[in-house]
Amino acid sequence: MRFRSTRPETTLEAPPAVPETMRAAVFDGPGTADALHVSEVAVPTPVLSEVLIRVAAAGVNPIDAKTRAGRGMSGAIDSWPAVLGLDVSGVVVRAPFDAHPFPVGTEVYGMAAFPRTPGAYAEYVVVPTLSLARKPSSLSHVEAAGVPVAALTAWGLVVETARAHQGQRILVHAGSGGVGHFAVQFAAYFGAHVIATGSAHNLEWLRELGAAxxxxxxxxxxxxxxxxxxxxxxxxxxxxHDTGTRSLDVIRPGGMLIEVPTGAWPGFREAAAARGIRSTDYKTIPDGAALATIGRLLDSGAVRVFIDRVFDLDEAATAHAEIERGHTRGKIVLHVSDD
Structure with missing residues (x-):
């Protein structure tokens, strides 16, 4: 007996043409924000489980500026010029196979594997499948590009490490920044009593995000x-202002300090242990499954992303100068294309 499939037949479209070169914001070695300039570079080639994405927008993060200045991840850059950028939102133009979870034409957002591969400050970027999720339908590409690094960091801090729950008291320093404004929202969403520090003009906004x-x-x-x-x-x-050290004075015995900025307080573990306080550092995990969950929260309206400023790719140096001022509310994003 022969069985006939009941699945609808699909016609596979030819993948869109991809050029050999692209425009990208690059830097030729550590320096000030002015070290960033737009140049023509080769389009990266995806391998194994990587997809090639035409970039619509790229998020700008403090780690990008630190890396450009010779700190951050600069030690892992092995060739120049280098293309920065972790956050990306765009459209898949090459997938590993026809039935891939993110086929050609899918709108996605996620984290590039910079500096192992060129970053997202470019017209095209390769991203591992497991670092991607479908773009939330309620967000523009510019809005989506402001989510991955900041939201995944906040999710790891609040949900996976602090295990936020009803009745828990969580203090978030710098609550109005990229990571902070997501951390406040996630902690409040899971029932914690949230206390947030910020400047005077951000206090009412922090209350709107869920800070008690x-x-x-x-x-x-x-x-x-x-x-x-x-x-x-x-x-x-x-x-x-010794924010880390002073934080030990407000944590109950047996409570936890999560120290996020790398190198900002080398002795935090010993200082916390001496006070009977648990402690840990944290590094962002580019988890596409968690990003998909965050996307559902964004689409439901339970969580929102705030975009402070949007710059064109040609203005990457200005975007870095702005983020280094240290008073960004939410996120800064580069607009790359109109996909």
């Missing part, structure tokens, strides 16, 4: 008004 208490760090020392905290998510460290 806000502290203006420019006029009030948070340890004077906050106590008995279960978890501190420190996005500042000791590079500014």
């Amino acid at each position: 208490e806000v502290v203006d760090y420019t006029s009030t020392r948070f340890e004077d008004v906050v106590s008995d905290v279960d978890v501190v998510i420190d996005l500042i460290g000791n590079v500014s």
Whole structure:
């Protein structure tokens, strides 16, 4: 007996033509923001499970600026010029196989594997399949490009490490920044009592995001008004006013300090242990499955992304200068194409 498939027949379209070269914002070695300039470079070639994406927008993160300046991930760059950029939103133009989860034409967002491969400040980028998710339908590409690194970092801090839950008290330093504004929302969504530090003009906005208490760090020392905290998510460290060290004064015995900025407080583990406080650092995991969950929260309206400024690819140097000022509300994004 012969069985006939009941699945509808599909006609595979030829993949779109991809040029050999592309425009990208590159830098030729560590330097100031002005080191970034647009140049013509080769389009990267996807291998194994990687997909090739035509970039619509690329997020700008503090780690990008640190890397450009010779810190961050600069030590892993093995050839020049280098193309920065982790956050990407765009359209798949090459997939590993026809029945791939993200076939040609799919709108996706995720994290590039820079510096192992060229980054997203370019017209095309290769991204591992497991670092991708379908773009939330409610978001533009510019909005989606502001999500991956910041939201995945916040998700790892709040959900996977702090295990936010009803009744828990969580203090988020720098709550209005890229990672911070997601951390406040995730912690509130899972029922925690959220306390956030920020400047005066951001306090009402932080309340709108879900913070139950806000502290203006420019006029009030948070340890004077906050106590008995279960978890501190420190996005500042000791590079500014000993924020990390002072945080130990507000954490209950057995509570947790999550120290995020690399190198901002080398002795935090020993200092926390001496006070009977647990501690850990954190590195972002480019988890496409978690990003898909975050996408559903964004589409439902339970969580939102705030885009502070949008620059064209040609203005990458200006975008870096802006993020290095350190007062960004939400995210800065590069507009690359109109896909």
